[in-house]
Amino acid sequence: MPKPRIAPQHLRPHPFRQLLGYARPFSRLFAGVIVLVIIYNLTQVIQPYLVKVAIDRYLLVNTPALAPLIQIGAAYLAMTLVGLLANLYQTRVIASAGQQIVRQIRIDLFSHIESLSMDYFETHDTGRLITNVASDTTRISQFFTQFLLSVIRDGVTIILVMGAMLFLNWKLGLLSALVIPLIVVISAIFRPRLHKIYDITRSRQSRLIGFIAENLSGMRITQIFHQEAKQLEALTQLNLPYQMANVNEFRWDVFFNRTLDLLGNLAVAFMAWAGGLAVFHHAIKIGVLYAFISYIQQFFEPINSLTQNWNTLQSSMISFERVSQVLTTPSTLEDPVAPVPLEQSGDIHRIRGQIDFDRVSFGYDPEHLILQNITMHVAPGQFIGIAGETGAGKSTLISLLARFYDVSSGAIRIDGIDIRTLRQEDLHRLVGVVQQDVTIYSGTIADNVRLFHNDVGRQQIVWACKITGADSFIRQFREGYDTWLTPHGSNLSAGQRQLLAFARIILLNPKILVLDEATANLDALTEATVQKGLMEVARERTTVVIAHRLSTLRHADRIYLLDHGRIVEQGTHQELLALNGFYYAMLQKSVIMPGAGPERRDAVN
Ligand SMILES: Nc1ncnc2c1ncn2[C@@H]1O[C@H](COP(=O)(O)OP(=O)(O)O)[C@@H](O)[C@H]1O
Ligand SMILES: [Mg+2]
CATH class of the missing domain: 3.40.50.300 (P-loop containing nucleotide triphosphate hydrolases)
Structure with a gap:
């Protein structure tokens, strides 16, 4: 039986670092993902630039030329294809790494649960353990497949897009950057609230699963004593709060995301206005304005996704904390440090x-x-x-x-x-x-x-x-x-x-x-x-x-x-x-x- 790779409580790093520890064997894969992500993002940033060149240099001139336009079109298409492939592989690689990591966690968790003494099972309900092994580990895998991917991908996107904007027109670029603190403030307001709501949903869910698990294993007793109606009633009592919690979570999720969307649209409108004025006064060319509007939309996507994935991070952390609570429960019946050898x-x-x-x-x-x-x-x-x-x-x-x-x-x-x-x-x-x-x-x-x-x-x-x-x-x-x-x-x-x-x-x-x-x-x-x-x-x-x-x-x-x-x-x-x-x-x-x-x-x- 593989020994869980978990250190004693006082030596344990923060759950986040601990999770990263599980990822260490896959660091090369993750490095590969970063390369793919950079390739993907470059293709995304270059595309609006190509259009800008096409507009400013070959379309809005006295004698538009067809050949360069076709070349630009071909380059655009090539970018799309390369981007598509890079995106495909990055997702595939990270999903595979995530699943392997979570498999290891699941094995560690299960083998540790097996080593716990009987009184643990008498004082902890099985439903909770089932949630731990089944859904918590899945949620942990999202840390890698969603959160980590998002941090890398969206981080790179933000940097590249910001760079492209500053390169095209630093004044407009800085103006666009003003939106970042706004987003940070909004998510700082929403975040703690979402965290709490999420926690409530999860604990209600595990109570419900616990109840169901207990009832399935005790079905015989339920039927012998004709308690079906009563148990159903008890289920209803647990089900309703879970439903409410889900609805509430959904409501706040939507509220938060739409607030961000609204901000994004305002930013585009503002850019159209400020940029439009600049074009009007010949400060910038119209192609630059096009590129900026594209970029500011591209800019919002990763920020939105980052804040959304903040939720994923929260839920993975909660799940991981719960899992590591189990992992660090000492088996009260420890094997002696120097056992009397009976190996042979x-x-x-x-x-x-x-x-x-x-x-x-x-x-x-x-x-x-x-x-x-x-x-x-x-x-x-x-x-x-x-x-x-x-x-x-x-x-x-x-x-x-x-x-x-x-x-x-x-x-x-x-x-x-x-x-x-x-x-x-x-x-x-x-x-x-x-x-x-x-x-x-x-x-x-x-x-x-x-x-x-x-x-x-x-x-x-x-x-x-x-x-x-x-x-x-x-x-x-x-x-x-x-x-x-x-x-x-x-x-x-x-x-x-x-x-x-x-x-x-x-x-x-x-x-x-x-x-x-x-x-x-x-x-x-x-x-x-x-x-x-x-x-x-x-x-x-x-x-x-x-x-x-x-x-x-x-x-x-x-x-x-x-x-x-x-x-x-x-x-x-x-x-x-x-x-x-x-x-x-x-x-x-x-x-x-x-x-x-x-x-x-x-x-x-
Ligand atoms: N897992 C347990 N946790 C707490 N009390 C227990 C547990 N198992 C048994 N007991 C209590 O210990 C006493 C002795 O039980 P047990 O050893 O099963 O008796 P016997 O096998 O002689 O019928 C009983 O009072 C019982 O309620
Ligand atoms: Mg007995």
Whole structure:
């Protein structure tokens, strides 16, 4: 995975400089663009001059000559063609550079988001992230394809046109230059206002997208609870302000641009008047007046475009700031600076799978501890059960072992190594977690079992699926292992998804296997199949099983009973029964209501 090329916060330059940093690898392309732009602009400036020469030297004379006029016409045409080509290439080159840059930003952004710890995703809404990755990056590309291009092109145009005017008649030229401060004042008045309006639109938009993203992923719940009308109402509530903001933005945009247009037309009128007087008094020739009127129009275009692109700059900056906020969010679970090296697979294999929780406490919110003073020692190869009511903290305990979160105090060690000193990549190869909700990706069944490990062959996949008992249902599909699955796994039952998850784990072959209510979705028959396969898998590794059905834990070497974040009882099934305490009471309950554990979520899944 490429490391994001972003420095820590205090070392970071202004977003603008940072953006330019992304452009640095393309500096030659940009230099090429500048050359093309100059060529293009020269052709544009020369054209009115050619007409001026034609008028003054060959038309408004006593004996107009045809041959030079044809030559001038040909030169004019040539200028048009050269200008066209230069314009075409400059646009193409800059678009390609812009897209490559934004591709890099998108990759940096996505790979950074992937590295963030789970609590980031719990505290930030996905819609915002989707906006970041999708539309913010597009807006950033406009910085290059529109703003930067405009600065170069329009800057050069203004300089050349100004130069041509001063060359033709410096007095009229200076008079025309008077219009520049006027334009600056007008945009200084409009600019802050436009900026604010733009910001409002964007934040309303991302709220709307966020809402839609959340609803699409929660559609099932919406439909089950018949909340369609209510959600639609909520959408309407978000949609209206967004619409208003857009209309408002449009209104101000038009107002601003028409004000500039008006100024442009006034300038032309003024030039016609002042220049006309000059012609009348024979101070200048009529061709010069023609050239001036052309130039002052040419002059307005780039200034107008520059101020318009000021908006683009603003929006790119806002987008980039937002993106760089994400980019600079430190992954709270940083890899250690000097990790315990487990690079060679030999080292990984040397790990035996001993787990120690040493007085571990943890709270999602530091004020409110979910786990308190948990101490557990699991010898390599043991089969450990964790039981407890819903909300007792069982899943939290597992999240800590897989280091989705860091402990608030205490330590978790694997073979005596504090997991915070391991590289996360290594840790996740050591600890395999199967949860109740299995994530299915778009792809074939084989892809879903192999999970990004492209070197895993078909034979291994089938072997793993046979162990878990998934093979028999997979063969019933017409396309077998090539059956296409969709992210929500709608063509698989919850139990079948679970069996695939087990097959994944077998291929991953972790030293420590954790099952979090993994069999809760299975019917009794399937569970028996899985149980058999699991016993096979569990034999070579340390296995921690969280189960609501206590029967699953009957053969565990030791069972820890968790209540309100504390270990209240521990021992084998027999020992715990003899205690006649929590465990005994739980077992009684589950015997009375077989299969009706509070965490059975078959209805939803
Ligand atoms: N991501 C989270 N953020 C905040 N609180 C959480 C989060 N996950 C779980 N909790 C809280 O932690 C407690 C233990 O939850 P959990 O570990 O999922 O229990 P169990 O798996 O035993 O049912 C519950 O009170 C739950 O509300
Ligand atoms: Mg749980």
